[in-house]
Amino acid sequence: MERSSLLDRASGPQPSLADAIKALTANEPSWLTDVRLGALKRFEGIATPTERSEGWRRLSLEGIDIAPVAPEPSPFKLTVASVDRARGVIAKTISEALLSHEPLVREALAHGRGGRTVGKYSALAEAAWLGGAFVHVPDGVELSSPIVAEAESGTYPRLIVVVGKNARAAITETHRERGRFTAGISDIVVGENAHLTYAHVQECGPKTVVFSHQHARIAHGAKLVTLNLGAGGALSKSDVEVELLGAGAESDMLGLVFARGTQQFDYHTLQGHRASDTHSDLLFKSALDGHSHSVYTGVIVIEKGAQRSDAYQANRNLLLAEGARADTEPKLEIEADDVRCTHGATVGPIDAEQLFYLGSRGLDDETASRLIVEGFFQDVLDRVGDERVTRPLETKFAPHLERER
Amino acid sequence: MALEEKQLVDKDYKYGFRDQTDSYSFKSRKGIDHDIVEQISQMKNEPQWMREFRHRSLDIFLSKPMPAWAKNEVLEAIDFDDIYYYMRASDREGKTWEDVPEDIKRTFDRLGIPEAERKFLGGVTAQYDSEVVYHSIRKDLEAKGVLFSDMDAGLREHEDIVRKYFATVIPPADNKFSALNSAVWSGGSFIWVPPGVSVDIPLQAYFRINSENMGQFERTLIIAEPGSFVHYIEGCTAPTYSSNSLHSAVVELIAMEGAHIRYTTIQNWYKTVYNLVTKRAMAYKNAHVEWVDGNIGSKLTMKYPSVYLMGEGARGEVLSIAYASEGQHQDAGAKMIHAAPNTTSIITSKSVSKNGGRTSYRGLIKVYEGCDGVKSNVRCDALLMDPQSRSDTYPTMEVDAKDVRIEHEATVSKVGEEQLFYVMSRGLTEVEATTMIVNGFFEPFVKELPMEYAVELNRLIALEMEGSVG
Secondary structure, three states: OHHHHHHHHHOOOOHHHHHHHHHHOOOOOHHHHHHHHHHHHHHHHOOOOOOOOOOOOOOOOOOOOOOOOOOOOEOEEEEOOHHHHHOOOEEEEHHHHHHHOHHHHHHHHOOOOOOOOOOHHHHHHHHHOOEOEEEEEOOOOEOOOOEEEEEOOOOOOEEEEEEOOOOEEEEEEEEOOOOOEEEEEEEEEEOOOOEEEEEEEEOOOOOOEEEEEEEEEEOOOOEEEEEEEEOOOOEEEEEEEEEEOOOOOEEEEEEEEEEOOOOEEEEEEEEEEOOOOOEEEEEEEEEEOOOOEEEEEEEEEEOOOOOOEEEEEEEEEEEOOOOOEEEEEEEEEEOOOOEEEEEEEEEEEOOHHHHHHHHHOOOOHHHHHHHHHHHHHHHHHHHHOOHHHHHHHHHHOHHHHOOOO | OHHHHHHHHHHHOOOOOOOOOOOOOEEOOEOOOHHHHHHHHHHOOOOHHHHHHHHHHHHHHHHOOOOHHHOOHHHHOOOHHHOEOOEEOOOOOEOOHHHOOHHHHHHHHHHOHHHHHHOOOOOEEEEEOOEEEEEEOOHHHHHHOOEEEEHHHHHHHOHHHHHHHOOOOOOHHHOHHHHHHHHHOOOOEEEEEOOOOEOOOOEEEEEEOOOOOEOEOOEEEEEEOOOOEEEEEEEEEOOOOOOOEEEOOEEEEEEOOOOEEEEEEEEEOOOOEEEEEEEEEEEOOOOEEEEEEEEOOOOEEEEOOEEEEOOOOOEEEEEEEEEEOOOOEEEEEEEEEEOOOOOEEEEEEEEEEOOOOEEEEEEEEEEOOOOOOEEEEEEEEEEEOOOOOEEEEEEEEEEOOOOEEEEEEEEEEEOOHHHHHHHHOOOOOHHHHHHHHHHHHHHHHHOOOOHHHHHHHHHHHHHHHOOOOO
């Protein structure tokens, strides 16, 4: 009864969208329907953003259509080594997983979204996801090679990654959607004493509006290394949230943005320390060419009782062209005293001395600046600490290092 | 234990006395509307343009919502209808010290004004509640042609200068509280320094709030003509109150080409006062503006001194400290707006939170398109003294020019056990050691103060630190 009344109200400005979401719930477990409808309600409760809205006012919406589109299936192409499949690693669609692993799927999807910045489009993605993939690495399993999940079509992709206790895994999630609009969610659950390296690669079409919400929960003694690579899209707005839930949990959060033309990238990060003896270290770098624009806002939250936590946060922006812009807002909210927290941010052009030095070795300016940008990024890739994940990315993004003319 | 400490601090609160203030000669009714604004303007016999300005500002105040970014339930608790917006302690200003009424003199005695006189600290503008009742300008200032008076006198005697610059740096529509101040302002200082004149003694004013539910809305305007220098010191203390008071000042500084203004504030409002202040400076070509800003008291302070760097070579500096104890939130910071090439700015912020206090640094560095050669450095350090306290850092950098160097760094930590151990191994108690470390932490700020202030601040910190450990 509750369900139908909600949907009646929802049928205001977006009747077809609400109906389409309702249709998605047809053969689903009721807890999932509740999650979808709750998210739909939140989506409808948040006003459509304008350039004056908080969290949006630094972006330009000129020529950008942020109106939502209808749900279309988002299939992931999943590459898993057969030896790993044999060890019990599971990679399948979420609807298949709901039949075989409902408790795990439920644990990932219905935990109540601890993130602090669930925005309008993240709520929409939670209501409207279709297709998607579920990856499970059982307790104690060490993957022989990274799992690759690639999405090329669809509008509301969803990836669930559950890594069991004492497991070791690496996964790369790549997005190449080329439609007008996509809003995705990635749920990552890292079990006790497990280790996960997760790369999120965004190389969507040049006209695509891309929303992404990555939410990771890290248990006692576990470690998560995330790498976000932003290259595609006209406007790309991402929330990258990590919650350190158990003592000794650890997270390295890395980010690289190659922006050119009139691209806009907006990354929001959360380092949520919710247990004692937790450690997080964030480094986001962007190189901005043409008339591109990068916005970074990140917050370290150390909750009461999360004593002996260490948190670091750095945002570095390299301005390659006169028209490029960078805004940065690294924030700290500290409610425990026995902590060590530092953050830093810089914005500037390529160091003239470095250019001069390379020039004195016979390199022309273009080659020299390319080398410097490569070095600027290599530093981040090295910190991922898993070449099997980063090696393919190095070659893939070489074309982006070419300067615009 | 905690209660005892609180009582101790309350009892020893340095300026926690209160005079009988029945002798108020005029007190507007509580609340704010166009009648009150009209009354204030009439009482002051102001020119028509100022009267209209006040009414216009009131409309803006009434139509503006509370700042949404603050998300501050404390702010929402202010009852604007329960505040007196204007009162005057005596009918006219005292011309000399002898003319000042006895009860007011007693108040000033405890604030140390005669002492300041003896020490040749310069002209004194003493503000008692909303209106300046006493001020003197030393003869050497007069000889140099420096104008230093309260704002009301400034408007009466130098209307041409005031009209030219008033509200040009901070228009009423800037924010809700600048609109409120523009509607009901009273008192504050007016300073004009002629070209090339260097005022070598700091100019000072003492402010007090001395009536329950009394708002204080002073308005300060300082104009430094090309090549001049002036240092202005504003020290605030307020006596004990049982209910909340609102202090909402507007301070405008204008540093013309090559001028140098230093503005020092130590704010030690009693812990029930809302201190919501807008401070902004314009720095033209090669000008230099420094804000030295200390926040020790008040229930909630929201203050972000700004420098608009309007001409090439202009320089802005903010050095600020904040101290928050039980029930206090110091939301302080700084803004540097780089609107010309080759401008530089430095922000240094230090904060200490104790007994559940909360300090926030909120700042902005903005570089406009085409402003190459800009350099800016922001440094924030926070000390947390116990697990109940909180520290936030909210810096923002918006950069639209390429050849710039923008750096921000912040740290949050507690007093190092090694530091404590080292100092205690020299025979100091834990309280003494902690006090010493905190004083050392604030040292870069304290050393920028004139000696009397430095001594007083060190004493205040020592008093605050007592009982904070153990």
